[in-house]
Amino acid sequence: MWKHFITLQWKSFWRSASLTSGLFMKIFMGFWALWLAFMSAVGGVAIFKLIKEHFELDPLETINKFLIYWLAFDLIFRYALQKMPVINIKPLLTLPFHKNKIVSFAFGKTLFSFFNIIHAFFFVPFSITLIRNGYPITNVLLWNLGLIALVYGNNFLNIILNKKDNLIFLIGGILVLLGGLHYFGYFDISVYTGPFFQGLYDTSIITLIPIIILLILIGISFRSFSKDLYLDAGLATKSKDVQTENLDWLNRFGKTATFLKNDIKLIKRNKRARSTVMVSILFLFYGLLFFTGAIETYNGPVWRIFAAIFVTGGFLLSFGQFVPSWDSSYYPLMMSQNIKYKEYLSSKWWLMVIATLLSTVLASGYLYFGWEVYVAILVAAIYNMGVNSHVVLWAGAYVKTPIDLTSNRKAFGDRQAFNAKTLLLSLPKMALPMILYAIGYYAYSPYAGYALVAIAGMAGFALRDKVFDIIENIYKSEKYKTISAYKQKK
Amino acid sequence: MIAVQNLTKTYTGKTVLNIDHLEIQKGNSFGLVGNNGAGKTTLFSALLDLIQPTSGHIKNNGIKVSESEEWKSNTSAFIDETFLIGYLTAEEYFYFIGELRGQNKADVDRLLSGFEDFFHGEILGQKKYLRDLSKGNQKKVGIIATLIGNPEVIVLDEPFANLDPTTQIRLKKIIKDLTANPDVTILVSSHDLMHVTEVCERIVVLDKGEVVKDIKTSQKTLKELEEHFNK
Numbered sequence: 001m002w003k004h005f006i007t008l009q010w011k012s013f014w015r016s017a018s019l020t021s022g023l024f025m026k027i028f029m030g031f032w033a034l035w036l037a038f039m040s041a042v043g044g045v046a047i048f049k050l051i052k053e054h055f056e057l058d059p060l061e062t063i064n065k066f067l068i069y070w071l072a073f074d075l076i077f078r079y080a081l082q083k084m085p086v087i088n089i090k091p092l093l094t095l096p097f098h099k100n101k102i103v104s105f106a107f108g109k110t111l112f113s114f115f116n117i118i119h120a121f122f123f124v125p126f127s128i129t130l131i132r133n134g135y136p137i138t139n140v141l142l143w144n145l146g147l148i149a150l151v152y153g154n155n156f157l158n159i160i161l162n163k164k165d166n167l168i169f170l171i172g173g174i175l176v177l178l179g180g181l182h183y184f185g186y187f188d189i190s191v192y193t194g195p196f197f198q199g200l201y202d203t204s205i206i207t208l209i210p211i212i213i214l215l216i217l218i219g220i221s222f223r224s225f226s227k228d229l230y231l232d233a234g235l236a237t238k239s240k241d242v243q244t245e246n247l248d249w250l251n252r253f254g255k256t257a258t259f260l261k262n263d264i265k266l267i268k269r270n271k272r273a274r275s276t277v278m279v280s281i282l283f284l285f286y287g288l289l290f291f292t293g294a295i296e297t298y299n300g301p302v303w304r305i306f307a308a309i310f311v312t313g314g315f316l317l318s319f320g321q322f323v324p325s326w327d328s329s330y331y332p333l334m335m336s337q338n339i340k341y342k343e344y345l346s347s348k349w350w351l352m353v354i355a356t357l358l359s360t361v362l363a364s365g366y367l368y369f370g371w372e373v374y375v376a377i378l379v380a381a382i383y384n385m386g387v388n389s390h391v392v393l394w395a396g397a398y399v400k401t402p403i404d405l406t407s408n409r410k411a412f413g414d415r416q417a418f419n420a421k422t423l424l425l426s427l428p429k430m431a432l433p434m435i436l437y438a439i440g441y442y443a444y445s446p447y448a449g450y451a452l453v454a455i456a457g458m459a460g461f462a463l464r465d466k467v468f469d470i471i472e473n474i475y476k477s478e479k480y481k482t483i484s485a486y487k488q489k490k
Numbered sequence: 491m492i493a494v495q496n497l498t499k500t501y502t503g504k505t506v507l508n509i510d511h512l513e514i515q516k517g518n519s520f521g522l523v524g525n526n527g528a529g530k531t532t533l534f535s536a537l538l539d540l541i542q543p544t545s546g547h548i549k550n551n552g553i554k555v556s557e558s559e560e561w562k563s564n565t566s567a568f569i570d571e572t573f574l575i576g577y578l579t580a581e582e583y584f585y586f587i588g589e590l591r592g593q594n595k596a597d598v599d600r601l602l603s604g605f606e607d608f609f610h611g612e613i614l615g616q617k618k619y620l621r622d623l624s625k626g627n628q629k630k631v632g633i634i635a636t637l638i639g640n641p642e643v644i645v646l647d648e649p650f651a652n653l654d655p656t657t658q659i660r661l662k663k664i665i666k667d668l669t670a671n672p673d674v675t676i677l678v679s680s681h682d683l684m685h686v687t688e689v690c691e692r693i694v695v696l697d698k699g700e701v702v703k704d705i706k707t708s709q710k711t712l713k714e715l716e717e718h719f720n721k
Contacts, residue, residue, distance in 0.1 A: 241617040244581045258589040262575070269577040269619065333573040336538045337590045338562040405577065406621070480542045487572075 005105045033114060037121045044125030048133070060130060060143075064197035065190040071150055072175050074115070078158040082115050093229065103226045107218075110155055119151050142207045146200035149210035156217040160224065242269075255340070259347030266326060267319075267351075270405035273326065276318040280355060283314025284362055287377070291369040301446065304373065305437045305453060308380030309388070309430065311363050315355035316384055317429070320392030321399065323348045324475070328402040328486040335483060341472040345393060349464075352389045356381055372446070379450045379457070383433050386460030390467040391428050397474040400485035432456070491516040491643060491675045492537065496546035499532055499699070507532045507543075507699040514677070514692075516642075519669040521690030521707075522679040523715065528696040530679040531569065534647050537677075538567050550643060563591070567645035568632035576621030580613045580631050583620060584638065591639030598638060605634050608660045625652045633661065637668075644668065644676045650685050658685065665689040683719070687712045 051059040092102055110116075127140050161171075181187040199206040247261045267273045290307035310317075319326075323345075327334055334344075360381040367374045433453045440449030475482075492514040499507040507529040514520050522530050535541045537548050539555040547554050550561040567573065575583055588598040602614065612627050620628060629652050636644050649665075650658050666689055668674050680686040686693060687707055695703035695718060703718060705711055 242579060242619060243617065244579045258586065262578070262586060265577060265582070330572055330575045332538075332540050332569065333575070335540060336562065336565070336567055336573075337587070338559065339590065480540075483540055 002105070009109065037118065040118065040121040041125050044122045045129050048126060048129040060135065060201060061194070061198060063126070064201075065194040067147075067197045068190055068193040069175075069179070071154060072171075074119075074151065075154050075158060075161075076172060076175070078115050078154060079161060082110075082113060082158060089229065090231070093231075099226050099229050100222075102229065103222060106225070107156075107159075107222070110159070111152070113155070116151055116155055119147070123147060138204075139201050142204050143197075143201040146197075146207045146210045149207075149214040153210060153214045153217050156214070156221045159221045160217070163224065163228075253347075253350065255343045256347045256350060259344050260350060263326075263347055263351055266405070272403060272405050273319075276315060279318045280314030280316075280359060283310050284359060286314075287311040287363070287366055287373075291366060291373050301441055301449075302434050302438050304376045305380055305433050305449075306430065308376040309384060309433060311366070311377055312356050312359045312381040313384040313388055314359065316352040316389055316392060319355070320348070320352050320389065321396050322401075322403060323393055323396040324482075325396070325399055325401055325403045325486075326405070329405060331483055331486045335479060341475055342468055345468050345471060348393065349389055352392070353385050356384050356389070375450055379454045380433065382454050382457035383460070384457070386457035387432070388429050388460075390460060390464060394467060394471055394474075397471050397478070400478075400482055402486045402488060491518070491551060492677070493549040494533075494546070495549070497533075497536065497543050497548060498545045499529075499536065499541065500544045505699055507536070509533070509546075509699075509701055512694070512701060514675060516675055517669075517672040518692060519665065519676045519690045520678070521686040521693040522677065522696060523681070523683060523686055523693060524679075524696035525719070527698070529699040530696055531647055532699075533696070534567070534569060534645050534677070534679065537645060538565070538569070540569075561643075564642040565645070566591075566636040566639070566641040566643070567647075568629075568636050568649070569645070569647040571628060571632075573632055573635075574620050574628055577619050579619060580616065580623075583631060584635060587635045587638050591641075593639050601638060602634070605664075608634065608657065608664065610657065626654060626657065629653060630657065633664075642673055642675060644674065646676070646678050648679055648681065650680055650682050662689050683712060683715045687715065 047063070048059045051057050051062045055062070089102060089106065123144060127144055130140050131137055178187070178189045182189065196206070200210070245265065247264060250257045250260050250264070253260055267277060287307045287310070290303050324331070324334075360377060363377050364374065366377055433456065436452040436456055437449040440446075440452040492512075494509050494512040496511070497507060497509045498505060506527070522533065524530050532541065536543050537550065537555065542556065547556060549555070550565060553561045555561055575586065578586065584598050584602060585595055588594065593601075602609075606614075609630060613623075613630055616623070620631060623631070629649070633646060633649055636646065649661060653661060662685060665676060665678065668676050669689070669691065678686065678690060691707055693703075693705045693707055693711060693715070694701055695705075695715070703715075705714065
């Protein structure tokens with residue numbers, strides 16, 4: 001029976017449409033995974049030396065202090081990125097398998113997930129370094145055993161959390177709160193959790209605690225999963241009562257309004273599209289890394305523009321790059337209706353411009369760091385609206401990845417087709433404003449730099465119709481290819 | 491109204507469609523039957539310029555569909571669920587299509603009110619997105635949406651599939667009413683020989699992409715078709 005499952009899995013991997021079409025992407029992702037593994041391994045060795053010689057602390061104790069955050073971030077990353085094992089269960093339900101077998105196979109698959117393995121790349125070298133420096137083997141092994149149990153505990157906790165919609169926000173909120181309290185020195189959770197992790201090392205009996213937790217978590221997730229193996233329970237897609245919305249106030253946008261109304265509903269009602277809004281909110285805070293001087297490398301003046309582009313353009317960049325893929329699930333409809341491409345495009349354009357304006361207003365908090373910082377943001381907003389909004393739509397026209405609006409899982413996974421054209425078009429998005437600013441800054445004064453970027457942005461507005469013509473031609477010439485690419489379900 | 495000329499479509503060496511000449515008169519109701527893979531959907535997709543023919547062309551009202559988009563304003567189609575917008579409610583979808591076809595809300599409402607029977611209380615005011623409706627109800631929405639904006643050419647791919655018996659009977663009546671209008675040309679494909687002989691004045695049988703029968707519907711048509719498919 002296991003043989004069947006494993007051959008099924010093997011085939012589904014090698015025959016998936018996304019593997020064959022996105023081989024380049026797979027290699028790219030694989031490269032990053034290897035890089036991450038390598039860096040963790042080096043880090044595992046290096047951190048021992050660093051803590052011992054630089055900070056003159058006990059490496060193990062220090063690591064133990066921070067392990068709570070390590071595990072918490074692990075959980076959040078898993079929630080965002082790790083795919084759930086449910087996907088192909090439906091066809092198996094009516095076959096003569098025991099439900100428990102199906103669930104154990106689905107769970108077993110997750111054990112080999114990258115998210116579980118990656119920890120080993122850090123902790124194994126670190127543990128070896130510990131042992132070589134005279135830490136007793138048994139204790140180090142016990143400590144590792146405890147950690148393995150906790151990491152796998154996260155694995156199953158994630159499975160449970162994934163079934164509840166809002167729990168993760170609660171956990172994320174608590175984490176942010178605790179981190180903040182720690183940072184400002186009010187309350188340090190690691191004082192309480194540190195000894196526990198240290199205990200894994202010191203007293204053998206404590207290692208039982210994470211193992212028991214793990215077993216309980218496995219039990220809960222197993223029970224709730226096998227109980228929910230029905231089409232109308234765990235495998236169902238949820239639907240709730242909804243209201244028809246008219247959004248008539250948008251009619252002032254004229255013909256564009258038809259599409260604008262749809263696009264707003266698209267964002268409101270689809271998980272995947274909503275996540276772009278979340279991304280843009282996150283990007284609002286991105287500037288903190290730069291403007292607070294938290295990271296030395298980013299203190300150069302040119303980085304200001306870089307940060308400001310992201311602060312104001314989070315939505316623009318994450319939404320725009322997938323036009324027209326947002327409409328992929330009903331593209332044949334759009335193509336057989338009498339649609340003016342210009343109206344369609346300008347609807348998306350207005351959305352991005354409105355979002356950029358909103359971000360700029362919200363970013364006024366950066367005035368705290370001085371009005372020069374805010375000038376950078378204003379200038380970047382102009383550049384975003386004038387130039388980037390067009391470039392992003394242009395680059396998007398070459399992207400033919402269909403989007404499954406209802407699922408959020410792949411929002412981070414397939415960071416779209418990295419074809420040469422989109423890569424090339426990303427240059428003017430980021431590099432050009434930085435170069436312009438640098439020219440003005442070093443040749444004359446900071447204000448000349450701002451002025452140059454702003455002028456480029458203004459000039460971009462003038463080119464709007466021209467760019468829309470180009471995009472329209474791309475849409476037309478690539479029409480058949482796009483339709484057939486969108487038909488490929490992942 | 492529709493003129494197909496030397497149309498072929500080839501996928502990696504395999505010809506899936508090969509029609510020398512086929513003309514459909516204005517006001518006609520035209521039925522397309524054939525087994526799976528006969529090329530019915532391919533023909534309709536080519537007619538809607540959703541796929542590019544390997545050779546030949548299709549003219550809609552004298553306009554080559556791949557060269558101009560003029561035909562779009564008088565043609566409407568429902569091929570499959572990719573013609574529905576999953577995250578809209580039925581009303582929102584109808585109004586959206588209405589706006590694209592130059593109809594205001596009142597126009598659309600007037601049209602819809604004539605189909606309350608057909609909807610059977612399962613479409614309007616349902617507080618559900620289209621993606622959460624059953625397959626049959628989705629189909630009802632798609633079919634009625636093609637009637638918005640007085641199109642001259644209506645293309646329906648397998649409209650009877652997934653519909654319950656009552657709705658099938660009502661749909662037949664709708665199609666017959668449309669046929670009575672001399673300005674409306676309607677193209678229907680189906681696996682159900684009985685339905686198609688009932689509603690279509692002319693039936694073409696496709697087999698492996700080629701026209702093998704072209705029948706003007708009469709009393710004997712159903713029998714003739716059954717014999718053809720019972721080979």
